[in-house]
Amino acid sequence: MLSDGSRQILSFLLPGDIVSAAPFFDVRPHCLVEAITDVRYRNIKRAEFRTALFTNRDLFERLLKTWTKETLRADQLIVDLGRRTADERIARLILNLAERLSERGMVQSATMEIDFPLRQHHIADATGLTPVHVSKVLTEFRRSGLINISDRALTIVDPVAFRRVAQMR
Amino acid sequence: MLSDGSRQILSFLLPGDIVSAAPFFDVRPHCLVEAITDVRYRNIKRAEFRTALFTNRDLFERLLKTWTKETLRADQLIVDLGRRTADERIARLILNLAERLSERGMVQSATMEIDFPLRQHHIADATGLTPVHVSKVLTEFRRSGLINISDRALTIVDPVAFRRVAQMR
DNA sequence: CGCAAGGTTGAAGCGCATCAATGTAAGTGG
DNA sequence: CCACTTACATTGATGCGCTTCAACCTTGCG
Numbered sequence: 546m547l548s549d550g551s552r553q554i555l556s557f558l559l560p561g562d563i564v565s566a567a568p569f570f571d572v573r574p575h576c577l578v579e580a581i582t583d584v585r586y587r588n589i590k591r592a593e594f595r596t597a598l599f600t601n602r603d604l605f606e607r608l609l610k611t612w613t614k615e616t617l618r619a620d621q622l623i624v625d626l627g628r629r630t631a632d633e634r635i636a637r638l639i640l641n642l643a644e645r646l647s648e649r650g651m652v653q654s655a656t657m658e659i660d661f662p663l664r665q666h667h668i669a670d671a672t673g674l675t676p677v678h679v680s681k682v683l684t685e686f687r688r689s690g691l692i693n694i695s696d697r698a699l700t701i702v703d704p705v706a707f708r709r710v711a712q713m714r
Numbered sequence: 715m716l717s718d719g720s721r722q723i724l725s726f727l728l729p730g731d732i733v734s735a736a737p738f739f740d741v742r743p744h745c746l747v748e749a750i751t752d753v754r755y756r757n758i759k760r761a762e763f764r765t766a767l768f769t770n771r772d773l774f775e776r777l778l779k780t781w782t783k784e785t786l787r788a789d790q791l792i793v794d795l796g797r798r799t800a801d802e803r804i805a806r807l808i809l810n811l812a813e814r815l816s817e818r819g820m821v822q823s824a825t826m827e828i829d830f831p832l833r834q835h836h837i838a839d840a841t842g843l844t845p846v847h848v849s850k851v852l853t854e855f856r857r858s859g860l861i862n863i864s865d866r867a868l869t870i871v872d873p874v875a876f877r878r879v880a881q882m883r
Numbered sequence: 884c885g886c887a888a889g890g891t892t893g894a895a896g897c898g899c900a901t902c903a904a905t906g907t908a909a910g911t912g913g
Numbered sequence: 914c915c916a917c918t919t920a921c922a923t924t925g926a927t928g929c930g931c932t933t934c935a936a937c938c939t940t941g942c943g
Binding site: 547548551552553555565566567569570571575576599602605606609610612613615616617619620622623624626627628672673712 | 716717720721722724734735736738739740744745768771774775778779781782784785786788789791792793795796797841842881
């Protein structure tokens with residue numbers, strides 16, 4: 546959150562994600578977490594986990610791998626916010642979510658449909674845009690037959706063209 | 715680098731910095747490194763370092779602390795690119811550099827002057843702006859007596875006002 | 884000298900923000 | 914059941930911040 550009331554969303558957490566690897570090593574929380582859907586979560590004791598990390602090499606490797614992915618995605622987001630257009634940012638956000646859901650088997654493979662509980666203002670806050678502009682872009686995406694959103698579900702109608710818009714091959 | 719030739723700078727490395735913590739745990743390099751100044755560097759053998767990390771708890775803690783800071787700065791950059799104006803981005807970039815240099819004792823404390831080898835196109839690529847606009851903003855900063863740049867050195871003339879522009883208290 | 888890289892400046896244009904009106908659907912209390 | 918509210922989405926008009934383009938200037942360098 547910024548002092549002027551605007552906010553920037555850093556990431557969307559999906560089932561199985563940890564909020565962030567950083568808090569294991571730094572006491573100060575540096576961001577807020579908010580639930581969009583119903584959520585099941587568990588707390589981890591920092592001290593215990595750190596000891597476990599040091600004793601259990603496999604755990605250690607897996608945490609660091611997760612953190613590496615986190616870092617990679619953050620860097621990608623920096624590039625997106627710094628150098629991409631509104632269309633690209635929104636399309637990439639959607640495709641990234643779809644990809645991560647796909648890894649979890651959460652895509653109807655027949656229809657390329659995913660749960661999509663995000664409101665447009667979430668998309669806006671994640672892409673550095675305004676809700677109004679997000680609405681216009683999404684409407685345009687729909688009009689050109691790229692995607693469809695209705696009833697908290699999103700379908701990628703034309704994956705090839707949509708990936709082209711997102712500059713993702 | 716993007717396909718259209720534009721690029722996004724993720725961070726500036728100062729003396730003593732590691733390029734990134736991520737490569738220790740992931741083989742694929744995910745970004746490029748370029749030197750602006752003359753540089754002294756050393757290579758670290760991934761495998762060796764990983765073993766050392768697991769045997770030497772202090773090293774382990776220190777790497778993770780470094781990585782935590784990296785993560786924090788990346789997240790801050792995301793906020794800056796997503797939600798801040800050109801003036802704010804540029805001022806924050808400069809103040810962040812000054813702060814990091816200060817930790818290294820690399821600020822002339824009398825004059826608040828730092829080495830500043832960056833070209834305007836570096837600032838542009840780090841802030842998601844164009845060199846032309848960077849020039850205009852810097853000229854305006856100078857004109858209002860906030861900073862001064864000449865001869866590869868930058869002086870923060872009015873720290874209080876400048877921090878206000880950067881929205882940093 | 885001639886050239887390349889960087890910086891400055893102004894004019895014009897575009898992408899997104901802002902503002903405002905309208906619509907819609909779900910929830911709430913009378 | 915209906916008035917009312919609240920949250921969200923859509924749409925159009927207008928404006929602004931930054932980009933783009935282009936000309937010109939400076940500096941360093943082979």
